[in-house]
Amino acid sequence: MATLSALHTKNKLFYLLLALGGLMVLAGLYAVHMMEEHGHIISGMNNQIVWGLPHVFAIFLIVAASGVLNVASIGSVFGKTIYKARAPLASLLSVAMLAGGLTVLMLDLGRPDRIIVAATNFNITSVFAWNIVLYSGMFSLVAVYLWTMMEQCMNCWTKPAGFAVFAWRFILTTGTGLIFAFLLARQAYGSALLPPMFIVLSFAWGLAVFHVVQAVIYAWNEKVLDPTILQRKKNLLGIFVLGSLYMVATYHFTNLYFANRVEFEHFILFDGGLFPNLFWWGYVFFGNLIPLALIYLPGLGQTRCVMAASMAVVLGAFVFLYVFIIGGQAFPLSIFPGFEVSSTFADGQINEYHPSVYEFLVGIMGLAIAFMITTVSVRVLNFMPQDKHYIAD
Amino acid sequence: MSEVNNQRRAFLKTSLGAAAVAIAPGMLLFDMAHGSTEPVSGKVRWGMLIDTNQCKPGCDECVTACNTENGLSGGKLPTDSQWIRKIEIKDISTGRQSSLPMMCQHCEHPPCVDVCPTAASFKRADGIVLVDKHRCIGCRYCMMACPYKARSFVHEPLHDQNPDVPRGKGTVESCTLCVHRIDEGLQPACATSCPNKAILFGDLNDPNSPIAQKLRTVASTQVRADLKLNTGIRYQGL
Incomplete structure (x- = not known):
């Protein structure tokens, strides 16, 4: 009876979680309706900060959606058993986060009703247009990959499908990095380092999300993850965090070397008010050093530590994107290098941005969509990793 | 019968x-x-030569004329559209000050056109860079890409529009070089309104046009010439 009552409680909890997710989506849709009715004037975005909080959420979700597939790739492409068992869950998370991120991007458009225009008018020179193809291709490929994994008679196709997804996700994150890399005039962007940087960031962010979801699923099913498996996966997270820190450091160091970008680097790293604080404390300390300590310090590295480290990496990711996207636009565009400038259009001034609750709700909606897709799928289909007794590969 | x-x-x-x-x-x-159903000629390239020596600090007749001609509010909030603005600049090393109007530079290789996913941003055969308001989805990527901050996003519903200059909430817009006037054989509003005749408008491709003749005789520069966008708007005296 006790088991039955526990099942009832779990059932109720499932529907409660679903209702919460649904409410968040509804709140996001309300915000979209308000922006549609009144225009973007009710958001904090303006003619200087043209991309705001929704883009922070959307880009996090899209980059993490690509990164989480790393777990699947290590399984299918490199044949590591413990990762193979987790490939279906990783693929599901990827589809869920991609759906969430793209919904936010789409609904933040000035004219979301014209999405069919975006689908039918293709400008070949636009990296945005390439990304439309990359995102839809990713959906289809991951769906096929999932099918080959979950349908027994299709299992022989898992490896080629895994290879295709492996290649596609690299190209997709390259595409995301290129959105900024192609902005030649902005001091914050316009760097060929950005696509590889986004790829390495995606590894860390995707794996962190995977760890959090995996821990919740194991707890829900009252199972304990084999400590040896946890050990391997936590080490991988540590390497990815170190890798992303290295890429971010290289990006800033190269910028510091270019005379025309020194001023921007001083702004973002030292005297830009909120942004340096967010960068050093939020991203470097909280999003990198704390997780590294939790992973590598002797006596730490247990399940809870890995969970906390993963959550810190995710939070650090949001802070990083806020500094990168908003901070990059807050610094005045240099139209007349070597001149002091002033105008009625904020030339030469640090641009102000105060995000509104509507933007926040649109962004949160993306997370809620990813959450709902994952929760329902995990409930109705078998995404629970099935580990055999661990044997080193 | x-x-x-x-x-x-x-x-x-x-x-x-x-x-x-x-x-x-x-x-x-x-x-x-x-x-007119006739296509515009690719032999023409419209452009401007702005003499910063004649442009007076504090004077914003060109801005007012642009707002009136195109039905803009003239507001100066960060969410208001400004198709043309006056910029006061001061050389940090010499202290020399100048004043100039800044608007869409109608580049030969416009970054806004390159990045627009739906090809809503486009360049006419005569060199004028425009936004197709029916095709723009409001992604604002062109605003990120423009090196001159020449573009504005319409943040609010619009009323009482000028029928010659259609605009739309949720779309991006910028200086059209008064294309509706050019198509009628007139000059852009900013050029005609300047009290000091600092803005010379004309066909850059016609060697006999006043603008081409003047460009041959005076030193002129393109803003951010290092980007090699070959702008249609040139400045004298910078």
């Missing part, structure tokens, strides 16, 4: 006459609204 036929003829005549009277003004209006 013959009486009946006459009535029918009279009825048909009256009906035809009434139909013609009803349709004719519509056809006339359609023709007027449709404008």
Whole structure:
């Protein structure tokens, strides 16, 4: 009876979680309706900060959606058993986060009703247009990959499908990095380092999300993850965090070397008010050093530590994107290098941005969509990793 | 029988006459609204030469004229559209000050056109860079890409628009070089309104045009020439 009552409680909890997710989506849709009715004037975005909080959420979700597939790739492409068992869950998370991120991007458009225009008018020179193809291709490929994994008679196709997804996700994150890399005039962007940087960031962010979801699923099913498996996966997270820190450091160091970008680097790293604080404390300390300590310090590295480290990496990711996207636009565009400038259009001034609750709700909606897709799928289909007794590969 | 036929003829005549009277003004209006059906010539490249020595600090006649011509509010909030703005600049090393109008530079290789996912941003054969308001989805990527901050996003619903200059909430817009005036053989509003004649408008490709002749004789620069966008707007005295 006790088991039955526990099942009832779990059932109720499932529907409660679903209702919460649904409410968040509804709140996001309300915000979209308000922006549609009144225009973007009710958001904090303006003619200087043209991309705001929704883009922070959307880009996090899209980059993490690509990164989480790393777990699947290590399984299918490199044949590591413990990762193979987790490939279906990783693929599901990827589809869920991609759906969430793209919904936010789409609904933040000035004219979301014209999405069919975006689908039918293709400008070949636009990296945005390439990304439309990359995102839809990713959906289809991951769906096929999932099918080959979950349908027994299709299992022989898992490896080629895994290879295709492996290649596609690299190209997709390259595409995301290129959105900024192609902005030649902005001091914050316009760097060929950005696509590889986004790829390495995606590894860390995707794996962190995977760890959090995996821990919740194991707890829900009252199972304990084999400590040896946890050990391997936590080490991988540590390497990815170190890798992303290295890429971010290289990006800033190269910028510091270019005379025309020194001023921007001083702004973002030292005297830009909120942004340096967010960068050093939020991203470097909280999003990198704390997780590294939790992973590598002797006596730490247990399940809870890995969970906390993963959550810190995710939070650090949001802070990083806020500094990168908003901070990059807050610094005045240099139209007349070597001149002091002033105008009625904020030339030469640090641009102000105060995000509104509507933007926040649109962004949160993306997370809620990813959450709902994952929760329902995990409930109705078998995404629970099935580990055999661990044997080193 | 013959009486009946006459009535029918009279009825048909009256009906035809009434139909013609009803349709004719519509056809006339359609023709007027449709404008010229001839494509613009690629032999022409419209541009401007702005003499910063003649442009007076504090004077914003060109900005006012642009706002009036294009039905802009003239507001200066961060969410208001500004198609043209006056910039005061001061050389940090020498202290020399200048004043100049800044607007879409109508580049030969416009980054906004390159990045636009739906090809809503486009360059006309005569070099004018425009936004197709029916195609723009409001992604603002062009605003990120423009090196001159020349573009604005319409943040609010619009009322009482100028029929010659259609605009749209949720879309991006910028200086059209007063394309509706150019197509009628007129000059852009900013050029005609400048009290000091600091803005010279014309065809950069016509060696006999005043602008081409002046460009041959005076030193002029393109803003951010290092980007090699080959702008249609040139500045003298910078």
